[in-house]
Amino acid sequence: MEKKSERPSQLITKKFAKELHLNFMKYRARIISKYIQKEDANAVWFSIEELENYIDYAKAKGEKKGYNVNGIRFYFGVYPDEKKYAEKAGLSTIFLTATGKRVKIPATTNNIQPLALVRESADEEIPGLEPMNYGSIGNPPKLTY
Template sequence: MKNPPAKPSQLITKEFARQLNVNYNTKKASLTSKKAQKEDANAIWYSLEELENYIHYIKTNGAKEGYNVDGIRFYFGVYPDDEKHGEKAGLTTLFLVPTGKQAETSTAKIQSFALSQEASPDIQSLEPMNYGNIGRPPSLLY
């Protein structure tokens, strides 16, 4: 194969991605009852090079696994409140998960025509991407 994609350095495990999302949902619920102790991230930034590398990675590896990768779903998460996450501990994050459908044979195409109108599911066999640069005080304004 010509130019195999480099494995992105921001890949995280699916388990950690789930933990981030559960933490986010839990934290959002608790924010309505009490004020956060520190100002949270209000933006996440990825360089074009990081995004292009991830897109190349998921398209190439998705195809190897029989998927037509058609998009990226962005999930919110919250880093765990522990020392190993340093200044990001307890702050909001955004992680990316590839979406797509299994490549279809000609007979499967006929059988699944109605299913093709559904939203693309997450591709569980490819790693999510995280660790963009967070924007927080001074707050970024959109």
Template sequence: MKNPPSKPNQLITKEFARQLNVNYNKKRASLATAKGQKEDANAIWYSLEELENYIHYIKTNGAKDGYNVDGIRFYFGVYPDDEKHGEKAGLTTLFLVPTGKKAQTDTAKIQSFAMAQESSSDIQSLEPMNYGNIGRPPSLSY
């Protein structure tokens, strides 16, 4: 490999990941049981191709809309209890929303250094991504 990737700072141990998953499964399962609901999703899977395509889409279209796309925010959601959502009705989902800052001209950068320091926000002009494959039932365990 010519330029191997650097190790991300956000990596966690497999043991800690397992503990996070166990905690989620225990808490979410007890909520669902208390409400008499069906077993909920506890994992969502997207293929690398889907993720790479979405990243390409948001970078390209974000730039067209005048944004410097700098990340993706992951939101948890719950499908409406509506038969049009089929087996997913009432279950947890995870959707992705691009984040970034409006691109500034050189003049605007000079005039407002403080604005350049503001945090990234969701880009409302680009569509979120949903519909990964969910891990249920039976629930997946990490």
């Protein structure tokens, strides 16, 4: 069965992507590398399979916790500067965490819930659902777009 896919509305041109990356390298990476006294990572890679697996996992676990999973939030992070992190020690990373809305089902006397009474909370990170990390930063870490 072939998956139907629509063109995402958030697509940007390759030219604009290159401009964004060059701006990062000019205004952030140089300062970071100077401060930490080594070349920092400027990209993180996850396979399609890893991302799809995390999305499926987040949807399933989120649903069990009473959430409608609706997105993935990307956070910037830095690995601890410890030997156990090997070549990633002290370098930038990103990690992902699922977001959603908690479904609030009002109590009724006969436990039948009309759909009109089901309300959702605001978007939030789903408690107890683990974030995902450990993408590849490449070797060496510097990549150019």
